[in-house]
Amino acid sequence: MRIVNTLNVDHKLGINKFHVDEDNAHITLKEENIDMEEYQKLVIACPAGLYKVDENCSVQFDYAGCLECGTCRILCGRTILEKWEFPQGTMGIEFRFG
Amino acid sequence: MSDDRFDAIIVGGGIAGTVTAYLLAKEGLEVMLVERGNYSGSKNVTGGRIYSHSLEKIIPDFAQEAPVERKITREKISLMTDDSNVTIDFSSTRLGQQGSDSYSVLRGAFDQWLAGKAEDAGVQMVTGIRVDNLIVREGKVCGIVAGEDEMEANITILADGVNSLLAQKLGYRGELSPHQVAVGVKEIIELPSEVIDDRFNCKDGEGTSWLFAGTPSAGKVGGGFIYTNKASISLGVVCTLCELIKANKTIPQMLEDFKSHPSIEPLLKGGKMIEYSGHLVPEGGLHMVPKIIGDGVLIVGDAAGFCINLGYAVRGMDFAVGSAECAARAVLKAKETKNYSAEFLQCYQSFLDDSFVMKDLKHYKNFPHFLEETPRIFDGYPGMAADMMTDLFVVTGNPPQSMTRMMMKHVKQIGLLNIAKDGWKGVRSL
Numbered sequence: 001m002r003i004v005n006t007l008n009v010d011h012k013l014g015i016n017k018f019h020v021d022e023d024n025a026h027i028t029l030k031e032e033n034i035d036m037e038e039y040q041k042l043v044i045a046c047p048a049g050l051y052k053v054d055e056n057c058s059v060q061f062d063y064a065g066c067l068e069c070g071t072c073r074i075l076c077g078r079t080i081l082e083k084w085e086f087p088q089g090t091m092g093i094e095f096r097f098g
Numbered sequence: 099m100s101d102d103r104f105d106a107i108i109v110g111g112g113i114a115g116t117v118t119a120y121l122l123a124k125e126g127l128e129v130m131l132v133e134r135g136n137y138s139g140s141k142n143v144t145g146g147r148i149y150s151h152s153l154e155k156i157i158p159d160f161a162q163e164a165p166v167e168r169k170i171t172r173e174k175i176s177l178m179t180d181d182s183n184v185t186i187d188f189s190s191t192r193l194g195q196q197g198s199d200s201y202s203v204l205r206g207a208f209d210q211w212l213a214g215k216a217e218d219a220g221v222q223m224v225t226g227i228r229v230d231n232l233i234v235r236e237g238k239v240c241g242i243v244a245g246e247d248e249m250e251a252n253i254t255i256l257a258d259g260v261n262s263l264l265a266q267k268l269g270y271r272g273e274l275s276p277h278q279v280a281v282g283v284k285e286i287i288e289l290p291s292e293v294i295d296d297r298f299n300c301k302d303g304e305g306t307s308w309l310f311a312g313t314p315s316a317g318k319v320g321g322g323f324i325y326t327n328k329a330s331i332s333l334g335v336v337c338t339l340c341e342l343i344k345a346n347k348t349i350p351q352m353l354e355d356f357k358s359h360p361s362i363e364p365l366l367k368g369g370k371m372i373e374y375s376g377h378l379v380p381e382g383g384l385h386m387v388p389k390i391i392g393d394g395v396l397i398v399g400d401a402a403g404f405c406i407n408l409g410y411a412v413r414g415m416d417f418a419v420g421s422a423e424c425a426a427r428a429v430l431k432a433k434e435t436k437n438y439s440a441e442f443l444q445c446y447q448s449f450l451d452d453s454f455v456m457k458d459l460k461h462y463k464n465f466p467h468f469l470e471e472t473p474r475i476f477d478g479y480p481g482m483a484a485d486m487m488t489d490l491f492v493v494t495g496n497p498p499q500s501m502t503r504m505m506m507k508h509v510k511q512i513g514l515l516n517i518a519k520d521g522w523k524g525v526r527s528l
Contacts, residue, residue: 009350012285012374019136041343047283047376049350067376068141070261071281074274074339074378085263086134089244090226094140097286097330097373098205 009049013065020064021091027063027072028082034059038079042072067093104128106429107242107251109229109264111138112205114399114418115257116212116221117156121426123220127433130249131213131221132242134228139209141259143284143377145323145332145412147307148208149200152419152454157215164211166201167327168305169194172298175410176361178312178322182484183361194304202305202325202332203415204286232264238393238438239268253429253438254395257422260378262401270397271388276339277470278382280320280407283353284334287369291329297365298326309410312480314356316345319469319476321409322356324365330372331365333357336379336407338470379414380405384463391447393440396425404455406462408528409469417455424449468527472520474512482508 039059042051048067052060066087073084086092106122108115111133119131135141147170153160161169172189193199217223231243232254241250256264260279265271291302298306305326314322320337335352342349356362380386380403387404390397398404404417428446432438450456469475485508509517 007348007351007354009374012350012371015371016374044345044348045281045339045342047281047349049348067374069281069376070378071339071376073261074276074279075343077273086228086261089134089228090136092135092141093375094136095143095373095375096206098139098143098209098375 104251110257117422138213165207177480239395317477
């Protein structure tokens, strides 16, 4: 069964404070042959809902909005992720409350 | 400082790292703490509450001055289904006794307070710097690499959290497996302090911890939680990764559904979400503790997997403090003899073994496995409890049945033997 992410988390992320490093993506997906079964894990498990599937069933991922939890690294670090590192110092999510 | 070398460099400004740094600086060591965020706590998330016992030993009466939220004097545990919620509610003045008290906290404020204490003690705090690697010479860790810069130290303490890429780079552990970690998502919902007092039946300054099994994690290993803060509520869902990927909805959806549950929604009415967070929780217990001692290096806190989730109590921050204390004692001893070899630093392991950190981890070592092997806790018992309560409380005018028959009907659905087996296994693993 394919779980479709119908809930948009973006408005929640909009309340958070981010310093997005526009020049460096700290997480990248492999460029081609993405195993959709693997990708589906991230659709379900990413707290920020960053792993999306668009109307044409193609993958859509944006690292901006990442909460830096590491879930995708543990689930797919060896399969469909090309790179996972922490953002540069000072960049990324800044929890004001935590 | 001689030849620019620190006595100790600590990577990570969370609780484990900051307490280690504080204890070492207090004894006169030259200590640098490096944090990748703009301030300590800026990358950290708790459910959460801190059990005070371990920090109390290091900073007596800390709750008087630290930015804690509320003292927890009410413990609630619920079994939740889509439409029902069965709760055990324990409130007692015994819960707030000094020394065994616990507090809801928000890490942004709490970690900054702790960082202030460390700085006052003489720790050189460096924020906004990501440590990329360690300097390793002939198997001995000699300091850190951050971008173009290198800094050397007699000992490096890794307090870089559950993901600890540095421990992995050292080869001290492999990749974490999806059954060793859970992901938590949390919202902080702002509400006036008096409204929280009223809705949660709390006295001023006192609060509630509330854990839920069942539908919050869609019947998978995990659950929901609520902690009352001063003027906000921390509300979230946690789910073990290997289970989550088999769930029938996404984790953000689980959180939304939990919030709109008929038992929860009224508690949040009028509240405003002020932050949304996600974080991993090490839940593998003793079995996931990696190699934590090497030449010139020790690992503390979440990076070492020091955390316990018992379902009715979740503990990580007191272990962070406990392991920090053991690490600091080991470093002070090493400094005395100028011996930072792995062999000498084994005293860190002995200190841990003698402390509650290892005693508790060993005691509960089979519990994470029990939870994973007993899905009925999450997808069976909540429904059974709700059905029993329905038969007890719903009056229809139909002819009465004997209590035994009424209750056994629900018990039989799961099976008396299964219940006895789960109970026995659960109690044994505790």
